[in-house]
Amino acid sequence: MDKLGFAEARHLVSRTGFSPEWESIQRLVGKPMPQAVDFILQQRHSSPPSPPSMSPWSRIVSLRQNARTRKMIMRTAKTEGKGLQRWWVKHLLATKAPLIERMTLFWHNVFPSTIAKTLSVKLLYQQNLMLRKHALGNFRTLLHAVAKDPAMLVYLDGHMNEKLAPNENFAREVLELFTVGRRQFTENDMREAARAFTGWTIDDRSGRFTYDAQRHDTGQKTILGKRGNFTGEQALDIMLRHPRTAERLAERFWAEFVSVARPDPAVIRQWAQQLVSSHYDISALLKTVLTSNAFWAETHRGALIKSPVELAVGTLRILPYTLPRDNLAHQLTLMGQPLFNQSTVKGWASGKEWLSTQSFLLRDSLLRNMTRGNLRTAKSGMDRLLPAVSSKEEMAQWLLAIPPINPFPEKEGSKQRLVRDLVLDPAYQVC
Amino acid sequence: MNRRDFLQYASLVTMGSMLPGFTQAVNLNRTGKILVLIHLKGGNDGFNSLVPYHDSNYYDLRPKIAIQKRSVLKLDDRFGMNPQLQHLLPLWEKGQMAWIQGVGYPNSVLSHFQSLDIWESASPSDYSKGWLSRVVPGIKQGLHGVVIDDGVEGGGVMQGSQLNAVTMKNPRSFIRAAERISDVQPKRRNPAIAHVTAIQHQLHEVGKQIAEKVGSNPPAIPGKYTGDLGHGLQAVAQMILSGVDAPVYKVTQKGFDTHASQLELQNNALYQLGSGISSFARVMQQKGLWQKILLVTYSEFGRRAAENKGAGTDHGTASAHMVFGGSVKRGIYGEHPDMSHLNASGNVQHTTDFRSIYGTIAQNWWRQNNPWRQYGTLPFVG
Known part of the structure; x- marks a missing residue:
């Protein structure tokens, strides 16, 4: 491939954003592939809307002491949590930097923290800004920032981890989920790592990370075969250097950008080496992925299942349908992608698991409701709001990653009807 | 008779014959043997469910949260049930309930996800298929299972391309x-x-x-059903009584991850469990289907032998599980784990491999090939 044709530009735009945005595709058509990838990677940050209303951390600290006031903060967290979800949905719909948002969403699921557990919307909001800041930055910096992030410290009980009463929750998940993965560490590694993180906590008044040297265990620790008086930072670096950490990240990139099929181990090793040799530069890894043969292979077109965000937000970003926006975050929850509320620390069940019999029904009814003729400007008609495509085949090439599964209707109908048929085609579920 | 009842009655008279499944009597005699799995989500503490009230180690390890001897529902001179399970006592008395204790597996994993994967796949390392996919496709063709879940997860036991299952709320x-x-x-x-x-x-x-x-x-199901489990069992009853021919249903009771304030949390979860199961059992008895039903609980793990500082218990190993049904043989199967010998994490050694329960279900309940023969069977049914 010398230069991107429509199909290639479409593929690149929809995999690095939420849907095949017409203007972005047009901008890339005719560009040489590496240049098009650079163009995508150089997206400028797009500022999120003004923050939702949030109680300060100090209020939560003072009120969570007894059962009665604890109920109060749970109610507040629920209300403010909805505001936070709406805030992000609003930005997902409006952002001019869809790749950065997609990556923020990606990291939010690699490192989840929830409204239900933290009860602090403010900490989650700050975590979200942090994830966005590092979305295409350096993975080591990001890992360290996450480990010291106040919302994460509450979510995995790290703020209660002290020398005399170690709490193992964060240490277990950082090993099992954030870095080396299952079967690469022992229970003993986990306990010793927990000791390294002792003393990391949150200041009650400011809600910021603070290190309490009195509560840190300065003794010898053995973590993944290394021995020393490790601090939490050193423990993270030991985990980071384990070869499986880079490979697992490469595997997650494969699942995010390439296919639901199992990755080729040789490709994963190569990407992981690339990540290590770039000193964990996320952007460099992404460039490797987006310029790889695997990414561009014909067999991988339409080989990903759309996440609920891609399905709902992606559709609303390219088609003139409306949906009450207050409702969108709730719809995402029902379809299995609750923002700031993953049901487990493992994150949303993604990939093939986005789609079960249950979620299929919910996705289908969302699309049916959206396309049920509630056009934004019924008078001017949908035709005017759609890109200028000249045939139904071209419309399908724009909206679908692979040819439609259902046959085209024989009779020539309205454009609106054609779009509805394509959106409800099984091929619309993949990207 | 209020207006709504009247309208229902009226439509029954005039259109009844046109509504399949509603007025046409379903021939329940043809119902095959059904397994209802109940996932106790979070890791249920077996020691505070089937209480070893004879064991002084139990009381030494749990000064704050042990269930006192005077309040347990005594099943024999060594074990009793948590008083929150009072609704289950009649089933025990009728001989339609069994306990299996010390249930676990070697080299226990203390992660919720991985341990649940192990339980649901019956494999220490390959979690791609649920254990039921090795048994249920042999029973019949068509629909194999229904998972009741209001989310989009929870189908682990029925994973596998050979197994035809759906997830629904109701x-x-x-x-x-x-x-x-x-x-x-x-x-x-x-x-x-x-x-x-x-x-x-x-x-x-x-x-x-x-x-x-x-x-x-859907047919009205008498009884009291609250919470996810109650509503789940109600939905299962609706399908069974309508003649839906799935051999497996799965429901979930949440609230067992009791790291702190265990008494409050587990009491609530156990109470809901007991009341839901007893209502469901009554309906199945009335319809003459109880002989064909087997309810079995499972959980990702049990809890630590000793209580923690927060009057809770951390992730553990072996736990006690329950079985109900008209064909169940009452008893307390398996050995009580030795609470005086704990491993480095403070956990007991399991005494019953969980795969022996699966093997018993496959071989003695459904009369199918038993893929877990090497773990033996337990005579709780068949």
């Missing part, structure tokens, strides 16, 4: 949504679209069956 909402789904033949172009089209085809087929059987008016 039959009514499922039928309403599924009737809009058009049929599509599975396409193998790539694994993503193959999955999409397979799911759509499956939904169409199952939707058709459940709509035919249950109809637009």
Whole structure:
């Protein structure tokens, strides 16, 4: 491939954003592939809307002491949590930097923290800004920032981890989920790592990370075969250097950008080496992925299942349908992608698991409701709001990653009807 | 008779014969043997469920949260049930309930996800298929299982391409949504679209069956049903009584991850469990189906032998599980784990491999080939 044709530009735009945005595709058509990838990677940050209303951390600290006031903060967290979800949905719909948002969403699921557990919307909001800041930055910096992030410290009980009463929750998940993965560490590694993180906590008044040297265990620790008086930072670096950490990240990139099929181990090793040799530069890894043969292979077109965000937000970003926006975050929850509320620390069940019999029904009814003729400007008609495509085949090439599964209707109908048929085609579920 | 009842009655008289599954008596004699799995989500503490009130180690390890001897529901001179399970006592007295204790596996994993994967796949390392996919496809063709879950997760036990299962909140909402789904033949172009089209085809087929059987008016199920488990069992009863022919159903009771304030949390979860199961059992007894039902609980792990500082218990190993049904042979099976010998994490050694329960279900309940023969069987049924 010398230069991107429509199909290639479409593929690149929809995999690095939420849907095949017409203007972005047009901008890339005719560009040489590496240049098009650079163009995508150089997206400028797009500022999120003004923050939702949030109680300060100090209020939560003072009120969570007894059962009665604890109920109060749970109610507040629920209300403010909805505001936070709406805030992000609003930005997902409006952002001019869809790749950065997609990556923020990606990291939010690699490192989840929830409204239900933290009860602090403010900490989650700050975590979200942090994830966005590092979305295409350096993975080591990001890992360290996450480990010291106040919302994460509450979510995995790290703020209660002290020398005399170690709490193992964060240490277990950082090993099992954030870095080396299952079967690469022992229970003993986990306990010793927990000791390294002792003393990391949150200041009650400011809600910021603070290190309490009195509560840190300065003794010898053995973590993944290394021995020393490790601090939490050193423990993270030991985990980071384990070869499986880079490979697992490469595997997650494969699942995010390439296919639901199992990755080729040789490709994963190569990407992981690339990540290590770039000193964990996320952007460099992404460039490797987006310029790889695997990414561009014909067999991988339409080989990903759309996440609920891609399905709902992606559709609303390219088609003139409306949906009450207050409702969108709730719809995402029902379809299995609750923002700031993953049901487990493992994150949303993604990939093939986005789609079960249950979620299929919910996705289908969302699309049916959206396309049920509630056009934004019924008078001017949908035709005017759609890109200028000249045939139904071209419309399908724009909206679908692979040819439609259902046959085209024989009779020539309205454009609106054609779009509805394509959106409800099984091929619309993949990207 | 209020207006709504009258209208229902009226429509029954005039249109009854046209509504499949509603007035047509379902021939329940043809119902096959059914397994209802109950996932106790979070890791249920077996020691505070089936209380070893004879064991002084138990009281030494748990000064704050042990269930006192005077309040346990005594089953014999060594063990008693948590008083919150009072609704289950009549089932025990009728000989339709069994306990299996010390249930676990070697080299226990203390992660919720991984341990649940192990339980649901019956494999220490390959979690791609649920254990039921090795048994249920041999029983019949067509629909194999229904998972009741209001989310989109929870189908682990039924994973596998050989097994035809659906997840739903309840039959009514499922039928309403599924009737809009058009049929599509599975396409193998790539694994993503193959999955999409397979799911759509499956939904169409199952939707058709459940709509035919249950109809637009699911039968009313008497009894008290609260919480996820209660509503789940109610939905299961609706399907069984309408003649839906799935051999497996799965429901979930949440609230067992009791790291702190265990008494409050576990009491609540156990109470809901007991009351839901007893209502469900009564309905099945009334309809003469109780002989054909086997309810079995499972959980990702038990809890640590000793209580923690927060009057809770951390992730543990072996736990006690329950079995109910008209064909169940009452008893307390398996050995009580030795609470005086704990491993480095403070956990007991398991005494019963969980796969012996699966093997018993396969071999003694369904009369199928037993893939877990090496773990033996337990005579709790058949």
